[in-house]
Amino acid sequence: MSNVDLAARIPNNVDLDHDPRLQRALEKWLPDYLSWWQAMGPQGWQARDVYLRTAVSVDADGWARFGHVKMPDYRWGVLLADPVPARTIGFGDHLGRPLWQEVPGEYRNLLRRLIVTQADTEPASVEQQRRLGDTAPSLYDLRNLFQVNVEEGRHLWAMVYLLHRYFGRDGREEAEALLARRSGDPDRPRILGAFNAPVEDWLSYFMFTMFTDRDGKYQLLALSQSGFDPLARTCRFMLTEEAHHMFVGETGVGRVVQRTAELLQEAPGRDVRERGGIPLDTIQKYVNSWYSISLDLFGGEVSTNASDFFASGLKGRAKEPDYEDHVALGATYTVRRPTASGGDGRLVAEEVPLRNAMNEVLRDEYVEDNQRGVDRWNRTLERAGLAFRLRLPARPFHRAIGIYAGRHYSPEGEPVDEAAWEARRDEWLPSASDRAHVADLMRAVHEPGRMAGWIAPPSRGVDGKPLDFDYVRVT
Numbered sequence: 001m002s003n004v005d006l007a008a009r010i011p012n013n014v015d016l017d018h019d020p021r022l023q024r025a026l027e028k029w030l031p032d033y034l035s036w037w038q039a040m041g042p043q044g045w046q047a048r049d050v051y052l053r054t055a056v057s058v059d060a061d062g063w064a065r066f067g068h069v070k071m072p073d074y075r076w077g078v079l080l081a082d083p084v085p086a087r088t089i090g091f092g093d094h095l096g097r098p099l100w101q102e103v104p105g106e107y108r109n110l111l112r113r114l115i116v117t118q119a120d121t122e123p124a125s126v127e128q129q130r131r132l133g134d135t136a137p138s139l140y141d142l143r144n145l146f147q148v149n150v151e152e153g154r155h156l157w158a159m160v161y162l163l164h165r166y167f168g169r170d171g172r173e174e175a176e177a178l179l180a181r182r183s184g185d186p187d188r189p190r191i192l193g194a195f196n197a198p199v200e201d202w203l204s205y206f207m208f209t210m211f212t213d214r215d216g217k218y219q220l221l222a223l224s225q226s227g228f229d230p231l232a233r234t235c236r237f238m239l240t241e242e243a244h245h246m247f248v249g250e251t252g253v254g255r256v257v258q259r260t261a262e263l264l265q266e267a268p269g270r271d272v273r274e275r276g277g278i279p280l281d282t283i284q285k286y287v288n289s290w291y292s293i294s295l296d297l298f299g300g301e302v303s304t305n306a307s308d309f310f311a312s313g314l315k316g317r318a319k320e321p322d323y324e325d326h327v328a329l330g331a332t333y334t335v336r337r338p339t340a341s342g343g344d345g346r347l348v349a350e351e352v353p354l355r356n357a358m359n360e361v362l363r364d365e366y367v368e369d370n371q372r373g374v375d376r377w378n379r380t381l382e383r384a385g386l387a388f389r390l391r392l393p394a395r396p397f398h399r400a401i402g403i404y405a406g407r408h409y410s411p412e413g414e415p416v417d418e419a420a421w422e423a424r425r426d427e428w429l430p431s432a433s434d435r436a437h438v439a440d441l442m443r444a445v446h447e448p449g450r451m452a453g454w455i456a457p458p459s460r461g462v463d464g465k466p467l468d469f470d471y472v473r474v475t
């Protein structure tokens with residue numbers, strides 16, 4: 001079991017004190033990181049005590065410590081999961097060979113791109129969420145927001161460690177660039193689309209942590225299979241923290257659904273908007289929006305990049321050990337693609353080489369995981385005796401990347417023309433008035449244990465604490 005040196009300026013379990021050059025490089029990056037955090041992290045809350053968990057070990061039991069901390073004093077550290085004994089490269093052209101402990105020269109650029117793309121999402125999400133602290137529906141939720149934020153900061157540290165440790169000068173330049181890009185900035189945006197969309201209200205925040213963070217989970221699962229062992233171990237430990245982010249999203253949306261269901265039961269037939277709730281069809285439109293932009297994050301359905309990542313042994317499938325064939329040559333995968341002729345957007349099944357379909361394979365695993373969450377929300381509606389059911393829109397709906405991009409489809413997956421899309425857009429995606437209503441409900445609630453009227457309380461507090469605990473000290 002590796003020890004974590006918590007007294008160090010940069011807490012770590014990678015023996016940083018035995019690598020003075022690396023230590024100096026990271027200590028030089030530290031003040032830049034902190035000024036980025038002050039400028040782009042949670043706005044207005046940097047001086048407050050927040051009840052946060054900090055990773056202090058990579059031990060499955062007891063890896064975290066809870067306590068009130070001011071966010072700028074959070075102990076961001078570099079923590080890698082312990083090596084898996086006897087693990088070898090688990091897929092691709094190098095199947096069964098020893099893991100790489102240093103960057104394989106022929107894959108240097110490919111690997112750096114993978115790491116930078118993942119790393120970029122971490123600070124991006126902190127930037128997207130920086131103003132949400134003004135309107136949290138409870139102190140419990142406010143604390144969860146900040147927990148997610150500091151952990152995304154730690155994930156950035158984890159990836160920056162890899163860049164500094166394994167990529168020399170260009171790694172250091174990439175680490176600087178990670179602090180220079182800004183979510184939504186037209187001149188220097190974050191790399192991936194969904195990480196430039198503003199997260200302006202708490203319904204969007206819960207959707208983001210449900211759907212967009214879950215893309216992160218699947219990317220990390222795929223990278224935790226990597227033949228480049230330092231990346232695999234980094235991602236394995238990040239997944240430990242990531243589970244909480246998904247919990248925030250799924251239970252957050254679930255509590256909104258529950259509150260709306262209560263309002264509908266109390267006054268059947270009345271518009272829940274008049275009673276300070278969020279209508280179910282508005283929730284559905286937010287699902288449609290965040291789910292579809294998160295699907296785009298997996299990349300094209302048919303992709304030579306995906307094939308290269310798999311062939312090289314750098315990025316596997318989320319559940320790689322569960323498959324029988326780890327080489328994936330000669331096998332095919334069915335992709336539903338718009339017909340080339342006629343151009344009406346009808347979908348036809350096409351067999352593509354499996355390696356080229358790896359993005360789609362990962363997306364399939366992701367879709368299934370989301371469906372389980374949606375099923376849980378629907379059980380709440382069922383228990384309340386309501387007929388409405390939430391659902392995930394069809395794969396081609398509202399896509400900007402891949403084979404469906406540039407065409408229009410309904411949430412049921414039927415091709416529609418431009419005129420029909422424009423006419424029905426507000427039925428399918430949040431309209432200006434839906435957004436205005438949600439925005440109107442966003443008011444901060446700072447009394448311990450109290451909840452805003454549009455969301456039900458959680459079933460329990462954090463770390464065994466009661467709901468009226470002072471999760472954030474507001475004064």
Ligand SMILES: [Fe+2]
Nearest residue numbers: 122152155216
């Ligand atoms: Fe993360």
Ligand SMILES: [Fe+2]
Nearest residue numbers: 213216242245
């Ligand atoms: Fe996350």
